[in-house]
Amino acid sequence: MKPINFSSFYPDFFVERLENKCIKCKICVKECTYEVHTWDEKKKILKEDHGKCVGCHRCEAMCPTDAIIIKRHPSQFREHHLWNPYFIKNIYKQADKGGVLLSSTGCDLPLKIYFDHLVIDACQVTNPPIDPLREPMELRTYIGSKPEKLEVEKTETGYKLKKALPPLIKLEMPIIFSGMSYGSISLHIHQGLAHAAKELGILYNTGEGGLHSSLYEYKDHIVVQCASGRFGVNVDYLDAGVAIEIKIGQGAKPGIGGHLPGEKVNEEISKTRMIPLGTDALSPAPHHDIYSIEDLKGLIYALKEATDYKKPVFVKVAAVNNIAAIASGIVRAGADAVVIDGVRGGTGAAPTMFRQYVGIPIELAISAVDKRLREEGIRHKTTLIASGGIRCSADVVKAIALGADLVAIGTPLLIAVGCTLCQRCYTGKCPWGIATNNPELIKRLPPEVVYEKVYNLMNGWKSEIKEMLGAMGLNSIESLRSNRDKLRAIGLTKEEMEILEVKHAGE
Amino acid sequence: MWEFIFKDSKDISGCGVSGIINVKGSLIPGDLIIKSITCQEERGNGLGAGFAGYGIYPDFKEFYALHVMAEDKHYLENFERFLFQKVKAIYHEPIPTKKVKTIKNPPIFKRYFVKLELEEQVSPEEEENKLIEMVMYINANLNGVYILSSGKNMGVFKGVGFPEEIAEFFKIDKYQAYIWTAHNRFPTNTPGWWGGAHPFSLLDWSIVHNGEISSYGTNKRYLELFGYKCTLLTDTEVVTYLLDLLIRRHKLPIKLACTALAPPFWIEIERLNEEEKNLIEALRVVYGGALLNGPFAIILAYNGGIVGLTDRVKLRPLVVAKYEDYYYLASEEAAIRTICPNPELIWYPKAGEPVIIEMPMGTIPNQKSYI
């Protein structure tokens, strides 16, 4: 008996071709990696298989005569508030194939977005706003552990430091790039991002896929990640950047390890990761040498030892229920920076149930952690990096006012290079040439384009952050840090405002 | 009562400031400072003025002088019961005041010259810490009383009114001091509360301040790390605590403490020589939470010196002049010329550049130096 696939009956998208505009150039056939468009040689017509379309809009964008429109499929189920089509279709999929549902990018549920319930202050009359075009406006930020106080001694001409500061990394703006592994996204993206990080004076993160040899030249702007799979980790790798990030977890899938589907493991990737060609790269849920906070301390100091105490060590964790206590433990274990990744944090591949339902929003997490570290008097010992769900420069400003030192971003960078958030990165077929390693596909996005787009985006955000700071009467980013007075809440409960430590608008 | 002061709304004000020091320690009559501050009448709106004088209690110079204001007798008695358990008061008396027609229902004022009752011998610094702790405790917890100042041989006189009214009320012209500072206030949103006027003082530190600090939230949280509670919601309180932390507790020289509050820009720091660059960079990295962002000009005084400082882009005015052993600081040049028509030197300090004037060591009793 022929197998029945219920999931194939009900397409998500509808590919509309305007016959009066279509010139039968067949570009769509070439551009769509999901084989939606086909050319019928006999009948000399173009056909479309709606069921295969993931809604990436590549064909629509590339069609020279604008003859294609990608829409939601109009076919509808009878309304049911509980059993909406999303759940129905997921059940069909699992009934057809078994297994775990996969998704990409971050949680797409309509959970409350706290950033959108916070508004920013500005000066009026009693203190003057500062014009960033006319006055210096400083965004410089340092990552690393800082002493509580300075000791100085007199010299003939003035004063000097008694003891040099521990290793710090200087950034020209309070944003760094999140770890996205080589493998989950193309080499071109890594090359473009590393280049942009260098020009912007910030940091690019290797992710857990190791470091491709073409990237060694960006040494001063690289954070190398050491995740549970330890792919590509050796002493040269640890030495290849200015900081090392131990990845314990990520917001898109707290509690489980990374997953790079075998389809994406080609020769270059297998070399960089030091794994066989075509095999799934699965990182274990825990690091097999970390089963407690003492073990984390052990690893932090092993990495510091291996690199002569010259590089700050970051620890990245997903924002989960007890994040404040967890972060405090991580700081006490010696982390020079803690990256906290909220529930909205993106991924190349995650089990849908994790992406959607595990973890807490970054806004609440960062505020709670900042507060806890202050209460314990250890806030200066670490740098707090907020990530997961930052969409624009105002979100950056809000995250810093909520207690972060800086933010890390991933998804905005991919959108900057064409990602349409079709959320099918795990297939390895990304028609935009982003989440793929197919040698033909990655040509669609050369490193120079990645560099330029990302550079432009970051420059835009930089100007906006300066404008917002100036409007608040500040000329240096450190005066925004933890400055909850610059925020007001709209439509939040007392409890939420208490956690965020903000007052309601009008108060 | 007076609970409204703890309600969560921040004080915003603009102002005028004046200060005089005689570096030989000669006494300056109160008339001069009154003249200088009243010259800047336009800078206030009658909702606050005050004076700080150093060297005004030579007979009690070894005792902490507590200037206390109380809402009524009952609160004062309550306070005294508490105070006398903690300290030995060698002498106390009402602060002499005069009826001023325009001042309605003033609080009552009293001064106490005290020594701490300690079981064991402690270092002078620990003794000061204990005193600060007590003052902060009283101000935060005891109803209806407020300690305006607590330093040796100095005192703060302040209240709601124009400077000439407050001067008349406290009979400032009857005092003589080797350092004077004064303030004329233009608050925009605080109820007229006498404790909210300037100078703000802790131990022998006193501060008059013109400006609004936009980094208040950051500074306040930074101070909380070190156990300071900002209860008054005024910028001046924050400035006072920051200076106490940096200078007295972290032992930074006053110049570096001022640099931490109003640091040079990174582009300026890049131009320094290696040693200086490392120092200032470290100062900004470690004391980022102490950076005062927003417009301000402050005059800070202590037993032994006076300091003027403006914000890093000088959004509020400050002018300094010298004539013989006298140095003058004020918001406006006119406020100096009215009491010193022909100064030898007069200059407008650069943004963020502190003006530090100390008496030579050994000039006055209990002298302090932070250079």
Ligand code: SF4
């Ligand atoms: S290119 Fe994308 S949008 Fe177009 S048909 Fe293929 S999957 Fe659908």
Ligand code: SF4
């Ligand atoms: S990176 Fe590619 S596959 Fe992933 S969401 Fe964006 S467009 Fe889709």
